[in-house]
Amino acid sequence: MKLANRISRISVSKTMAVMEAALKLREQGLDVVDFGPGEPDFPTPENIKQAGIRAIEGDFTKYTAIGGIKELKKAIVEKHARDFGSKYDLPECIVNFGGKHALFNVFSSVVDEGEDVVIPTPYWVTFADIARFVNANPVFVHTTESEGFRLTADLLERSLTPRTRMVVVNSPNNPSGAVLDDEEFGRIGKLCRDRDIYLLSDECYSHFLYDGRKPFSIAGHQELKSHVIIAGSVSKTYAMTGWRIGYVLAMPEIVQSCVKLQSHSTSNPTSISQKAALEALSGPQQSVGVMLAEYAKRRKFVVDRLRAIPGVRCAEPGGAFYAYPNISAAFGRGGIRDSVDFSARLLEKAHVAVTPGEAFGTTDHVRISYATSMELLDKGLNRIREFMAGL
Template identity: 40%
Template sequence: MEQRLSARIRNIKPSATMSVDSKTKQLLAQGQSVVNMSVGEPDFDTPTAAALAGVKAIANGQTKYTEAAGTLVLRKAIAAKLMSENGLQYAPEQIIVSNGAKHTLYNVCMAILDDGDEVILPAPYWTSYPEQIAVAGGKPVIVAAGADTGYKVTPRALEQAITPKTRAILLNSPSNPTGAVYHEDELAALGEVLRRHDVYIILDEIYERLVYDVKHVSLAALCPELKDRVLLVNGFSKAFAMTGWRLGYVAAPPDVAKAINSFQSHSTGSPSTMSQAAGVVALENFDPTVVDTFKRRRDKLVQGLNSLEGVHCLMPEGAFYAFPDISGVIGRSYEGQAINSATDYCELLLEHGLVASVPGEAFGAPGHVRFSYAVADSDIVEAIERMRRFHQKLS
């Protein structure tokens, strides 16, 4: 056969974060002491009560298929959470549980996009968004949202990006990779624009509990008249440190929820039964002290980054990422090796400084680097010291 793979698969770009993590693990296997700040995975454990609920489910024989949409118990618990914490009323039938929020986002794209449909995607964006949109036949329309606006899209930029082909806009708050959080007035202004256009609004709120000095507000609650077009995505990986449990969900209008349920029933089927049992208990066992821990680490990392020559980092208000602008380093070299991009910088920093990070090109933001501070305080201190020695050798 001349061509063994489909065009949709050939066109997918590998995950930059997973690629860096793979290289990091190779160095670790070789005995190198790498500070890994590349992957967005909390370094604390799943809440004990939730973990035990998962174990109990296995011991009690809860290892069979559930409904494709997830257990009614979990969907009721999610509905109760959305009402009590977000002021949003959803019936259990409007909630579809999937194998992680990444899977949920893919389901959403498959349910609402036809070939050529445009999805407005503010940049910087999470690396998987454009690939998921493209695989579903859609076209990502990238709208720059730089440091001058706090890495948040403005109403004017949103208005200018909307065309007759626009099917949806995807907003991520708090943001991966920038840590930016849309404030209430900013969301209200975006809502004014969206009222005038019949497009879906995909809200990725996976980091909603991890905010610092600000309050998380959902556009769906702030602008209830838009709720029938909102696809609200969330999950358990970040706030509950349940990355390996693979559990996410979407709350959607009834017709979209029904379509996603049908699609999922023919693809993955139901999510993990024991993970769902753990999820029910996790919703009642969030540990707010993790927010204080992340805030302390954030402050330590950002202060350290801003002490480095050629680096400038805004203070993130949510998630657990710092996203410094390193354009002041571009054009310099390390021991004769040119740094012409953030990718060059990250590769050299990993090889010679043993600090793993992700270049901004992966997020549609050249000249930037993402550092995860979901690592121990001591690792942050060590990473900054290694980076300082690395920068001292730049010429």
């Protein structure tokens, strides 16, 4: 069948493939420990759920303004200003159907066919596929495990070309948990501005930082505003993945372009979810601290246990809820050639689902999501240790 070229350039998210394989084994009645999902295991906090219920009961169930209701946009820009010292007005904010949709609108609005989009590895798989979808070239800058997978302005500068239109930074990072040093992030922003390149910062894990580190946004550097684009989401911070609310903060022309696109594609994000997101951003914030404290405990547990497995190395994740261990010591043993083989064999033999590094542009790692209970982490990590010992 003849399909459009643009759809042939992309593939179904590799992270979804793991979820499907794990699901199949579960359907056969097997006890699978699933470290695949990139979503909080906590329920959406009660005050947020109640706001959604009130919206339904109050008949707030019709179309809204395409770019989101004014109160929500106000809550987004005010919270961003409080947390990060940014300064955006309402015409510089649009509400979308989640962070993924925010990114899609931004790529569609600012990147032309044939241009380069620089993406540091390891990267969240969707960045590269959206670049391909808009017929741009994803250009990968390789960060190193020994440097904690952190991008630097020097590394970035070497990969810029006259065709570079945008650089995508995701800190804290999915899959490595790497957090950019605030000063280095500033240098990266300055480099982008001086070269007239957009810096798209995906902040969806911005509030999940460990060791007492304060959340940071490049938008706090107001002098860089002309070139900074923020893609945010309530999905992870408030355990609201199913509600589908994200946002873009950027120069008014970019936001207007996103509104234009949205006016012909999705129209407004779901009215009920907008009310829930309004409560999330402007209501009590205790639930975020509770979730962060639990993730912090799990992070230590997972990293310590991984490092105790002979041959496994694991860089310290500074944020998000993923560990990205190097499992290349298993290559060449038991017929395992790469991280795809490793993940497939681990699932088949030990019934533990992890995501192979190939999905994120590196070959020696697997991603372990610790957005799951301590009990399951314990069980799954024991199985990984035994699996590796038996190779």
